[in-house]
Amino acid sequence: MKRLLCFTFLLLGTLVFSQENEEDIQAEEIVATVLNAQTNFPLESVHVINLNKVIGTITDQDGKFRITAAVNDTLYLTYLGFKPQKVRVTNDMFRIKDTKIFLTELAYALEEVIVRPYQLTGYLEIDVKNLPVNNAYQYSISGLNKSYEGGSKSPSAVTKVLGAILNPADLLRNLFGKKPQQMRKLRKMKEDENIRDLLASKFDRETLKQLLQLEKMDIEDILNNCSYSRSFIQTANDLQILDAISNCYEEYKVLNRG
Numbered sequence: 271m272k273r274l275l276c277f278t279f280l281l282l283g284t285l286v287f288s289q290e291n292e293e294d295i296q297a298e299e300i301v302a303t304v305l306n307a308q309t310n311f312p313l314e315s316v317h318v319i320n321l322n323k324v325i326g327t328i329t330d331q332d333g334k335f336r337i338t339a340a341v342n343d344t345l346y347l348t349y350l351g352f353k354p355q356k357v358r359v360t361n362d363m364f365r366i367k368d369t370k371i372f373l374t375e376l377a378y379a380l381e382e383v384i385v386r387p388y389q390l391t392g393y394l395e396i397d398v399k400n401l402p403v404n405n406a407y408q409y410s411i412s413g414l415n416k417s418y419e420g421g422s423k424s425p426s427a428v429t430k431v432l433g434a435i436l437n438p439a440d441l442l443r444n445l446f447g448k449k450p451q452q453m454r455k456l457r458k459m460k461e462d463e464n465i466r467d468l469l470a471s472k473f474d475r476e477t478l479k480q481l482l483q484l485e486k487m488d489i490e491d492i493l494n495n496c497s498y499s500r501s502f503i504q505t506a507n508d509l510q511i512l513d514a515i516s517n518c519y520e521e522y523k524v525l526n527r528g
Contacts, residue, residue: 296340297338298338299338299339300336300363301334303329303334304334304373305370306375307372311333313352314331317347319347319348319481322343323343334368341360341364342358343358343359353375456512456515468508473505473507474508478512490503493511493514493518
């Protein structure tokens with residue numbers, strides 16, 4: 271009996287030690303180099319994001335980067351003029367210590383663009399009247415530290431804003447409710463300077479789609495149901511969109527508690 275107990279404690283101790291070691295080696299630093307697939311030249315200032323850990327970094331002048339990752343994490347690489355690429359982390363990437371990742375240049379087809387200038391007369395008073403005006407009005411509510419875009423001015427605009435705050439739409443509830451893990455990444459994204467710098471330079475929502483695991487249509491639906499105007503959704507950079515979704519999500523959580 272005593273031998274059985276000793277064996278049991280020894281086995282448990284071995285399992286605990288093994289689990290602790292697994293936790294220690296679960297996340298390590300990867301060193302890799304990003305190269306141009308056509309020229310084999312290193313690419314500087316490539317943005318690299320670990321989609322699982324929600325951390326980012328950029329390559330140096332030699333194309334090298336270091337980032338913390340675990341096996342099966344996904345790295346998302348993006349660089350202006352090159353096709354974005356996802357790389358699954360493997361055990362070999364830890365053993366080799368200098369994995370080479372190749373990015374492919376995008377082929378742009380130049381098409382004829384017809385520019386239709388406004389008919390300006392040179393007289394400021396006349397030209398100002400002919401220029402298009404953004405009719406998106408913003409409304410603020412006492413007690414809240416932000417304003418809301420209600421779109422074009424109309425009798426129902428204020429009602430629309432109040433409805434979005436006091437009674438979130440089912441679509442908004444479903445999107446947030448079905449993606450709790452992705453939504454929790456919002457805070458981590460906002461805290462990482464490399465990710466914020468990248469999103470500030472992006473306007474295509476592609477990086478946001480990868481980070482949040484949401485489709486572009488879902489992102490637009492969230493902002494629509496939070497009463498952001500069409501002009502904001504179409505012209506804001508990805509960092510502004512991230513902040514807007516984050517604010518909307520924080521309000522949803524407060525309302526959902528009630």
